[in-house]
Amino acid sequence: MPRLPVVEPDQAFPTPLPPAADDYYSLGVTHHRRGHWDEAIACYQQALALDDAHAAAHYNLGVVHDQRGETGEAIVCYQRAIAHAPNYAKALSNLGCALAKVGQLDQAIELYEQATARNPTWATLHNNLGQALSRKGETAAAIAS
Numbered sequence: 001m002p003r004l005p006v007v008e009p010d011q012a013f014p015t016p017l018p019p020a021a022d023d024y025y026s027l028g029v030t031h032h033r034r035g036h037w038d039e040a041i042a043c044y045q046q047a048l049a050l051d052d053a054h055a056a057a058h059y060n061l062g063v064v065h066d067q068r069g070e071t072g073e074a075i076v077c078y079q080r081a082i083a084h085a086p087n088y089a090k091a092l093s094n095l096g097c098a099l100a101k102v103g104q105l106d107q108a109i110e111l112y113e114q115a116t117a118r119n120p121t122w123a124t125l126h127n128n129l130g131q132a133l134s135r136k137g138e139t140a141a142a143i144a145s
Contacts, residue, residue: 092111
């Protein structure tokens with residue numbers, strides 16, 4: 001059986017590592033799943049303060065804002081997620097949904113098309129694309145999507 005090292009009373013304990021962005025992100029996900037939106041936002045923001053390129057933190061922050069009806073804030077967050085991860089299909093889709101909410105259907109359609117190119121079997125994307133095309137009066141294209 002391996003022996004654990006013994007720390008003598010006059011020895012200092014090792015300094016713990018500071019929390020990393022992923023730690024705050026994970027805590028944010030936990031709060032988010034429990035519906036603690038303010039706490040989730042604080043955790044995602046702390047993760048981003050440590051690592052602004054954390055695309056998933058930008059994305060989830062956008063989701064919380066979307067759930068709170070804060071579409072403008074959600075759009076900014078999804079755009080930042082995509083800036084750091086251009087192939088992030090969920091962020092492309094959610095940005096498309098947010099833009100469709102504010103009437104920017106052409107941009108939403110473009111994003112849905114980009115997302116379906118990256119994830120062609122995701123039925124929700126095809127549905128979102130079809131709905132946006134239908135709202136624009138492009139019935140044949142909506143059915144084909």
